[in-house]
Amino acid sequence: MVDFGSSLGSVPAQPWPGGRLAAAGQEGSRRVFPSPAAGREMQSTPNYLWSTEDLLGQGATACVYKARNKKSGELVAVKVFNNASYLRPQEVQMREFEMLRKLNHKNIVKLFAVEEMGSSRQKVLVMEFCSSGSLLNVLEDPVNAFGLAESEFLIVLQCVVAGMNHLRENGVVHRDIKPGNIMRLMGEDGQSIYKLTDFGAARELDDDEKFVSVYGTEEYLHPDVYWRAVLRKPQQKAYGVTVDLWSIGVTFYHAATGSLPFVPFGGPRRNKEIMYKITSKKPPGAIAGVQRQENGSIEWSYELPVTCQLSVGLKNQLIPILANILEVDQEKCWGFDQFFAESNDILQRIVVNVFSLQQASLYRIYIHPYNTTTKFLDAVFKQTNIAPHQQEYFFEGHLYELDPNLQAHNFCSTTEHSPLTLLSTAEQPEEVVGVRYRDPALDFPIFVPKVDVVADCSAAKSVVGAGHQALRIARALWCCRDLLGRGLHWVMYEAVPAGSKGLALKEVAMVKRRLQMVSEELSQCSHNIFDFQGVLDGILAELVKHRQQVHEDKSIRQIECCLEKMQLIHKQFKKARTCPRLSYNEEQIHKLDKVNLGHLARKILLIFQDNCVQQYQEALALHSGRMRKVAEVGKQLKRLSGRISACSLEMQECQDCLQSALDKLLQTESQNLAPAPPMPSPFCLSHEMICRMQKVVEQMRSVAQELQFNNRIIEQLSEAAPTPGI
Incomplete structure (x- = not known):
């Protein structure tokens, strides 16, 4: 966190590779704030002990170290404030302590204690230790150079939304949301858990209240705040809670793609005027803008890039959210209520993997568990353009018939390697889509x-x-x-x-x-x-x-x-x-x-x-x-x-004719059974004919059955x- 606008003029932070923060004096120069104790040494409070080598993070006003409880050996994180922090007003100094005491949620880093270091009496926050670093560390891993895998991104989405919801329920605005302030640890089930941290800039603010002081990190700042905080332009403007939504939008885009959404030629820190131009002049609906040549035009993007790992199904759900929280006009930007509603709508859906055989393309269909087959077929149509009545499915080698009233949570369980196979029965040929990728x-x-x-x-x-x-x-x-x-x-x-x-x-x-x-x-x-x-x-x-x-x-x-x-x-x-x-x-x-x-x-x-x-x-x-x-x-x-x-129809008619003739012969034969003088009896001939016709009828029935079977x-x-x- 960096306090850009305190009355005592603290300086903005610059993010170093690895998520470490440092102060920037003049544009382009960088220097690292010294830790409270130079060199390798042990430091402690009454209950905790740490080495200055175990540095986890560093900012303008504090350093964070990995520490241990002196009695139990439990690992914790301690935030040690430096001398610059004490130049701030007392109210500002105490704000972070009070905020962390007030908040209690699984997606917010827990505060265990507030202690002091020996004779120096430097304040120390003792907090939950997140062993896997920050979301920024995750994104800087080369494996995530093009963004997180879809499953991991959904975890980030769920955790950040839940943590932010807890903040809003307590009337808190964070004011410095960014990947470096989202910590990660591994749960007992091996799944990531992300937690919001660094509440040095946070303050209590209702939805209809405004604030005038400016905080944050350059790349994640709302353009109105950027104008005053970074460009140092005078501005008599108050800011609302939606500035957090802008930072969340930039963070989600960064997590989804591995890159920042708004980038001038040479980078955000080298060309601040163009950076402001990109963010402030962004067209409605655009979620990214990049300047690829010096003094060149801005390339606006309304979609997530093909290089990111998110499926089309998730992109279609996420893009409208990004477009409406990356809105320059604070009056037009979504409020938190709508943001939470739309984000939770994604998280409440289940995924059905569908592979279109003709199109040679895999789709992920996001649908609510209670939605029926009819809704599912419509969702497939939106992605594949294959009409619902022309969709036929196979699963694991067998025809898979979906009852129109079957709810999605009762569908077979699918994966990317074991999807529903979709076959189109349309008269018009389906185009081969294949795997979309950038070389x-x-x-x-x-x-x-x-x-x-x-x-x-x-x-x-x-x-x-x-x-x-x-x-x-x-x-x-x-x-x-x-x-x-x-x-x-x-x-x-x-x-x-x-x-x-x-x-x-x-x-x-x-x-x-x-x-x-x-x-x-x-x-x-x-x-x-x-x-x-x-x-x-x-x-x-x-x-x-x-x-x-x-x-x-x-x-x-x-x-x-x-x-x-x-x-x-x-x-x-x-x-x-x-x-x-x-x-x-x-x-x-x-x-x-x-x-x-x-x-x-x-x-x-x-x-x-x-x-x-x-x-x-x-x-x-x-x-x-x-x-x-x-x-x-x-x-x-x-x-x-x-x-x-x-x-088959002709055979049926023949069978009916033979049956009618047979019935007539049987009736005639019945009349001939009365006593009569001996004569060359037509009975023998009639009986033989009846037997033959019965045989023919039985054969025709057999053939008709085979016809029906083969016709099926x-x-x-x-x-x-x-x-x-x-």
Whole structure:
């Protein structure tokens, strides 16, 4: 936290890599505030003990150390205030103590005690220790160079919203929300827990109240506050609680993408006037603005970048929130009530993973647990453009029928690797979407020969981050290839039951001449079905081979091995960055590591392009051909279904005629049973005829049953087969 506007003129903070804060004197210069005790030494209060080497964070008015309880050994964090903090008014000094005493929530760092250090009587806050650092530390890990994974981002969203809700319930405005003030620890279940901290700038404020003092960190400041605090422009303007919402918006964007939303050429700290211009002139609905060239125009963005790890489903829910809290006009900005309502609406939803077979694309559908199938089908339509009545689903090898009234919490449990497979029955072909990604080669930096430990460390971080991005994309491509093979195999397996041997039509020839044409027609249909089954069997054989190739692919593991080596080099470069000067031997090793880092980066790109992307594109091309074949079979089967239905109707009419004739003969025979003189009896002839006709009727019934059975098979094939042109 930095007090920009106290009457005693404390200076703004500059964030160092790693989340550490320092004061900035003139623009571009940086110096670190000295710790309360220089050098390595032990410090203590009556109940706690720590070493000055165990520094967790550092700001304009205090340092935070890892400490231990003298009796129990419990780890805590102690915030030790320096001399600059005592230049502030007494009211300001006591504000943080009082705020932390008032607040009690699992997503706010707990205050255990307020103690003093020996004779110096420096104030010390004893707080909960968060072993995993801050959200800023998490975002500075190269693995998160392009933002958090979707599951982790949702945890950040839930924790920050819950913590902020507790603040508002207690009438508190934080005024310095940023990733560095959101601490992380691991819960017993292995899941992250994030907690708000640093309440030095916090104060009590109702929704309709205003304040005039300015606090915060430059990149996360509302433009109205930035104008006065950073540019030092006179302004007689009061600020409301919505300034926290702007900071939350910047923080969420940073967590989602790995980058700040508003960036002038050269960075926010180097071009403050342009920074203010970007934030203050932002068009409504825009959530980011970047100046890529000196004195160049601002590129506005209304979407989250394709490089971030969030799904389209979550982006669609999150973007309206960002757009409405990153609103310059405080009167138009959402209030906290609406922010909490919309954010909690996301958190209360469940996710159904859906893989569109024709589009070769994976979707995450966010839906409320109580929503029914009808609402789910509409949500799928919004992302895929496949109409609800044209959606057919398969799950784990079987047709998955969704009852219209079934609630979403009763759906099968899905994952990205085990989604619902969506098949479109639309007449118009569905376009192949595939995996959307930005070529990671564009994000690999160029190494310069000169040894510069700071620049080299930064470049190593960038190249490792780009390597992780290449690995993520490679995994997504592999998953898509696997789902393509599995999905089409399931559709065909379900549509063509084992043991179906076609139509048995030879008995039909025993029916009179009227049935001869039906017999020939059905025989032709039978041959056609065998031909179509042969085509489908061929595709099934290809799919078996395809899936075997997918699971034998070693590209992912090769990229992982390269990344492990690159991370070790990056770790060594981070150590070298802290050294004022490298020895000759250390410099030679550094050069060799730099060369090796370049080789590993090129190897990753080579594996990614020549193996992952090439095999993915080949799989898409083959998938399109197979889908066209299955679609053509489906069209022919629909025609066959019509022909067989006509034959079935003709057979039924013949059966009715024979049954009517048989009934008449039986009636006549009954009349002939009366006593009569001996004569050549027509009874024998009639009895023989009756037996034959009964036999024919029974045979026709049998054939009719087979027709109905095979017609159902054809209908299944017709419905399962997608449209051509995929």
